[in-house]
Structures are given as C-alpha cells and as structure tokens.
Amino acid sequence: MAETARRELEADVRPESLDAVHDLLEDWWTEVGEVPVRTRFGFETAVVEIAGNVVEHTRRLDGAPGRRFHLTLTADDRTLLARFEDNGLPVQVDLGTVSMASVEDEDGRGLALALAALDRLEHSVVDGKNVWELECGRG
Amino acid sequence: MIEFDVRQEEGGTVVAPRGRLTMVSARAFRETVTEVVERDGGVVVVDMSGTTFVDSSGLGALVACLKTARQAGGDLRLAAPTEQVTMVLGLTNLDRVLRPRATVDEALHG
Numbered sequence: 158m159a160e161t162a163r164r165e166l167e168a169d170v171r172p173e174s175l176d177a178v179h180d181l182l183e184d185w186w187t188e189v190g191e192v193p194v195r196t197r198f199g200f201e202t203a204v205v206e207i208a209g210n211v212v213e214h215t216r217r218l219d220g221a222p223g224r225r226f227h228l229t230l231t232a233d234d235r236t237l238l239a240r241f242e243d244n245g246l247p248v249q250v251d252l253g254t255v256s257m258a259s260v261e262d263e264d265g266r267g268l269a270l271a272l273a274a275l276d277r278l279e280h281s282v283v284d285g286k287n288v289w290e291l292e293c294g295r296g
Numbered sequence: 297m298i299e300f301d302v303r304q305e306e307g308g309t310v311v312a313p314r315g316r317l318t319m320v321s322a323r324a325f326r327e328t329v330t331e332v333v334e335r336d337g338g339v340v341v342v343d344m345s346g347t348t349f350v351d352s353s354g355l356g357a358l359v360a361c362l363k364t365a366r367q368a369g370g371d372l373r374l375a376a377p378t379e380q381v382t383m384v385l386g387l388t389n390l391d392r393v394l395r396p397r398a399t400v401d402e403a404l405h406g
Contacts, residue, residue, distance in 0.1 A: 175318050179349070202380065205318065209352070262359070264352070
C-alpha cells in the first residue's frame with residue numbers, strides 16, 4: 158500500500174475534544190486496514206493520552222481562551238503516525254524521567270502508558286508551538 | 297459520551313459505565329460511585345463489559361473509587377473488562393489491585 162490513510166482535526170484545547178479525537182481515530186481505522194488488536198488499542202491509547210496531556214498542560218499553564226490543537230493521523234504499509242501541534246505556552250517535557258505511577262496513585266500514568274504503547278514518542282517546540290510525534294510499527 | 301447504569305443485585309451494587317471512561321467522564325464516574333458507596337455501602341461491582349475505552353484519568357478514577365469503597369468498609373471489584381481495558385490494566389499493573397473478574401456474578405460473590 159503506497160498511499161496513506163490520513164485524517165486531520167483542529168479543535169479547542171478542552172476535555173470534550175477528546176471525544177472528537179476518538180471519533181477521528183474510529184474513522185481513520187476504517188481506512189488503515191488490518192492492524193493487530195494490541196497495536197491498534199496501544200496506539201489509540203497513546204493518542205488519547207497525549208491529547209489529554211495537551212489539555213492538562215494548557216489548563217495548568219494559563220488556560221487562556223483561543224488555545225487550539227491540530228492532530229494529523231497518517232498510516233502507510235509499515236507505520237502509524239500521529240502529530241499534535243498546539244498553540245499553548247511551550248512546555249518543558251523530559252520523557253527520560255517518565256515512569257509508571259504506583260498502583261496507589263490516582264494520576265501520573267498518561268505519558269508512561271503512551272511510551273509503553275509506542276516505538277517513538279517525541280516532544281519538541283517548533284516556532285513556539287508544542288509538537289508531539291507518536292510512531293508505532295503496524296506490527 | 298458515557299452513561300452509568302446502576303442496579304442492585306444480591307451481594308452488592310452494580311455500576312455499568314457504557315461508553316468511554318476518560319478525562320471527559322472520570323469525574324462523573326467518581327461522583328456516581330461515591331453516591332452508591334454512601335447510600336448502599338458494601339460491595340460495588342463495576343461492570344466494564346460496555347466500557348469501550350479507559351484512559352489514565354479513568355484509571356485514576358477507578359483507584360480513587362476503590363479507596364472510597366474500602367474506607368467505607370466495603371470493596372470495589374471490576375467485572376468483564378473489554379480488550380483495551382484489560383491491556384491498560386496490565387500495562388499499569390492495576391490488574392493486581394483491581395483484580396478484574398470474568399463476570400459480574402463472579403465479582404459479586406467472589
């Protein structure tokens with residue numbers, strides 16, 4: 158399959174936009190074709206966790222109105238890719254220090270879950286925008 | 297979107313979230329279970345058979361609800377998790393404390 162399955166979404170940075178991310182994923186999977194169930198659920202979990210992270214970071218840093226994010230999903234015959242860009246304040250993320258929360262904790266699992274499910278997760282700041290890239294082999 | 301069905305059974309109260317348990321719905325889930333614990337006490341079984349997706353906020357809510365139930369002298373048990381839910385419970389080791397059962401019946405009486 159040389160061509161790619163591609164979907165895009167632009168949405169407000171708020172919790173309710175997670176439903177739009179889910180809907181986009183569901184529509185995208187119909188065109189992506191066959192992927193092992195665990196790969197699919199892992200990738201889906203990672204995308205939703207990063208969307209949640211964008212919402213949380215923005216709320217914590219300023220919560221200013223007009224914060225938006227853009228999500229692009231692409232798949233070819235080897236790879237699943239997701240890219241988030243948001244116009245919130247640049248955040249400092251050190252993925253090297255992320256570890257899974259203990260079973261007693263009520264938070265601190267989001268990035269660890271995303272890392273566990275992906276082959277590559279990167280955060281960078283490009284032209285003042287937060288950019289997240291998520292990649293996973295089709296398995 | 298999510299809906300919570302709550303029903304009394306012999307052995308406990310069953311709460312069934314139908315839909316996605318995420319950052320969007322985690323608070324409503326906690327409030328629902330807290331009400332059940334305050335009203336009924338005892339065992340609360342979360343029937344996950346209709347819960348299509350759980351994220352880290354949903355997992356946090358389940359941990360909080362487990363604490364709430366135990367502090368009130370009861371317990372919280374998961375039943376019939378779907379494939380994505382089983383996967384995230386395993387990745388986070390929460391299957392060790394939430395110990396999902398295969399069926400609601402098993403969770404009520406196990």
